[in-house]
Amino acid sequence: MPECPVCSGGDPAREVRLGRREILHTEGEAADAMYAVQQGFLRETRETPSGKLQAVRLVFPGDIVGTEALVRAEYQSNVEAVTASRLCRLPIDLVRDTVLRESSRALALSEALCRHEIALRDSTLLLGSMTAEERVMSFIHRVTSGTVPGCWTDLPLTRQDLGDFLGLALGTVSRTLHRLARAGALEVDGRRVRLPRG
Amino acid sequence: MPECPVCSGGDPAREVRLGRREILHTEGEAADAMYAVQQGFLRETRETPSGKLQAVRLVFPGDIVGTEALVRAEYQSNVEAVTASRLCRLPIDLVRDTVLRESSRALALSEALCRHEIALRDSTLLLGSMTAEERVMSFIHRVTSGTVPGCWTDLPLTRQDLGDFLGLALGTVSRTLHRLARAGALEVDGRRVRLPRG
């Protein structure tokens, strides 16, 4: 997976750094750039008309945020750093130029967008048709894939954060984690989790 | 919105026609092409481990399905025609060639993918944080946008189909529609709906 599908990196003028909980952009703000994530991880959130928060996507290095800038005048979601992060700012005109000029970058961008589509489809399935237990297990599997099986994974997310992702209330997340742990489906220790190796 | 972001159309060899309820591809099938929708509308579905069906996206003309072929060896979802449809088959090698050769097509593809991302994010919000009433209203707004306000819109979807999209049981859809109708938020007549003009 490329570190940044559009820029070649190394231009410090376009580098953006965010601390934990710092906000990159919010819904409705004028959208003039997308951002390639180089380090750290972030979350994309939205708010319902009735004010409830929904986390839409967990964003990893190699992902892009703010892609709607390519087709909309305003951002459609809030992006917030979950851990300290380093991003590369890609003004939308630059993206258009790059895509029109360097075709291999164009392909890389399309591929990144396809991966987003796959990730969002997974979320849709999780939120639309899974029970609380299935949601939690599915989420844990997603975040632990790519780590050594059977080792502890540290989630820098509170129970509330998890609930925002899973479409569950804080209490339900806590209860479900413990029910699953009692059943042996996983181990929990504060914000660390571990799947039984198998 | 372009009719087909990648092909220039007109090549009858790549045309695919589907009748109502006919299936284009299923989860796990070898993925060697994406398809640009030219006429009709389709739905993209997935199944949970426990066998429940979830409709992920309502696909309109101008949209693309099967984009995961660009980054995965197998399709990740089922695509089924809701109404009789005409698509243009885009073998994945052709897409890569076209993107690498014709940069304006590359841009059009990326833009289509960004629109998909926006639509899927909307679904995520709907499924994760909305009540049954909010889901139904939100869905009706989505499908009636683009039509004359205050006129009847025909949905070729059963109550079960609606439930698949909204993450609700058949009965809940029926009840909710009638509750909303009684409250004056919309009018229902079988599979036709109408929003009060305003």
Next chain:
DNA sequence: CGGTATCTTGAATTTCCTCAAAAAGCGTGG
């Protein structure tokens, strides 16, 4: 007209939420 699919509606049940209180963790400053 009969047959099939779809839709409505009800009753009982499950799942998850809300609200709230208590427990645990964590960092800071004394």
Next chain:
DNA sequence: CCACGCTTTTTGAGGAAATTCAAGATACCG
């Protein structure tokens, strides 16, 4: 090192929302 305040987590009780199951009503099609 301990005490303090603050945030997060656990846990409980009660209630709301949606589900399941099922029976009956309606519409559609040949």
